[in-house]
Amino acid sequence: MTHYDLAVVGAGIVGLAxxxxxxxxxxxxxxxxxxVQANGASVRNFGFVTVTGQEAGDCWEKARRARDVWAEVAAAAKIPVLLNGLVLTARLSESEAVIDAFLKTPMGEQCRRIDYPEALDFVPALRREAVATALYSPHEIRVESRTAIPLVAKYLAERYGVDYRWQTSVTSVAPPVIETPAGIVEAEAAVVCAGDDFNGLFxxxxxxxxxxxxxxxxxxxKPAAPVSFRTAVQSDLGLGRYLGYSLLPEAQALKARLDAEWTAHRQNGIHLIVTQSADGSFVVGDSHHYAPTPDPFASEAVDRLILDEFDAVLDLPSRTVTERWVGTYASAPDRWRFTDRPSDAVRISVVTAGCGASTAFAIGEETIADLYGDAS
Structure with missing residues (x-):
């Protein structure tokens, strides 16, 4: 029996980190x-490693560090980086005030306001009426989640000798004994990264x-004709939802207007994110509905609201929808993550917001430093 220093439960991005x-x-x-493979939130998202707009403080700092690690891992694991940066379009005067306020914060470093012609250079399909101004950020990168996560796992195995036990449930974690239906795994320490599985371990x-x-x-x-974006795209609704913007005092007027005029979008937690894939298609979303056990059904009305905002911002006539899916992730009302310590040798790491892919590598470094001490 192989004896391990660490057992990680969960092969999503938080576990891999x-x-x-x-x-x-x-x-x-x-x-x-x-x-048999990662199949949850880690592969059902945009693959958009988001820095700009994350909540000030810990979340934004973790995202900055995780973006740097993503760049290192992507290069080493031969994961294509499909987009660099973000253009957030603003058509409301209240949005302009939020952008100006954001740019005065430390989080606005290297970001800038751009006009329509420059925004169009990054995103050729932008509608003129959708861009009174825009925020440009150079910080983001985009990978294809459904292929990138398996490539990260493969890289860890080949470069560092990380072993995997696929199709293996864990029933008990009490190092050095990790119990599974297939037998005991011996490890001196363990980190549980089970995503939104709240009823399994601990x-x-x-x-x-x-x-x-x-x-x-x-x-x-899928667009009807080929078009190539250089950055990801967001819109006014993102300014009202991402906490790095929406918690600014200047965002109050914007949120009030969005609540009044984009009521259905706000009630369904919709904000626009558009990222382009290598085949030219776009991953588009998303909505947010909260429940202990969300139903598995996708609402056509919600999809319609997402597409309405897509069409309001982007001029892509005769575009078609080729895939639809539902994802879930852990959430909490008063925190964006938590790390629990059941014992000296065990940690539980959960991201309780939609920024796991954007922050996990930095969280992993923090957890492992705590588990083993700061000395590497």
């Missing part, structure tokens, strides 16, 4: 995953943080 941080310290790591400890689930709807849209 912890495996990377430990492996870089020379630890012998095994990742245990109940499915349910009582997880329940203390009051988590629920967020359900989102997303689509893949």
């Amino acid at each position: 912890h495996a990377l941080a430990a492996a870089r310290r020379g630890k012998r790591v095994v990742v245990l995953e109940r499915d 349910p009582g400890r997880i329940a203390a943080y009051g988590p629920t689930r967020c359900k989102l709807q997303m689509l893949r849209v």
Whole structure:
């Protein structure tokens, strides 16, 4: 029986991030995953590593660091970076005030306001009426989630010798004994990264943080004619939702107007994100509905609202929808993540917001430093 330094439960991006941080310290790591491959939020998102707009402080700082690690891993693992940067279009005067206020904060470093011609150079399909002004950020990168996550796992195995136990549920974590239906795995420490599975391992400890689930709807849209974007795209609705903007005092007037005039979008937690894939299609979303157990059904009315905003911002006539899907992730009303410590040798790491892909690599470094001490 192989004896490991660390067992990681969960092969989504949060689990892989912890495996990377430990492996870089020379630890012998095994990742245990109940499915045959990562199949949750990590592969159902935009692949958009978002920095600009994350909540000021810890979240924004983690996103800045995680973006840098993503760049390193993408280059080493031969993961294509499909887009760099973000253009957030603003057609409301209240949005302009939020952008100006944001640019005065430390988070606005290297970001700038741009006009329609420059925005069009980044995103050739922008409608003129959708851009009174725009915010440009150089900080973001975009990968294709459904292929990038398996490539990260493959890279960890080949570069660092990380082992995987696929289709292996974990029933108990008490290092050095990790129990599974297939037998015991021996590891001196463990990190549980089970996403929105709140009732498996350590349910009582997880329940203390009051988590629920967020359900989102997303689509893949194919343009009728080829078009090439240089950046991801967001719109006014993002200024009203992303906490790095919406918590600014100047955002109050914008949120009031959005509530009054974009009522259905706001009630369904909709804001526009558009990222382009290598085949020219776009991943488009998304919506947000909260429940302990969200229903699995996608609403056509919600998809219609998302597409209405897509069409208001982008001029892509005769575009078609080729895929639709639903995802869920952990959420909490008063925090964007938590790390729990059941024992000296065990950590539970959960991102309770939609920024797991954007922050996980930095969270992994923090958790592993705490587990093993700051000395690498």
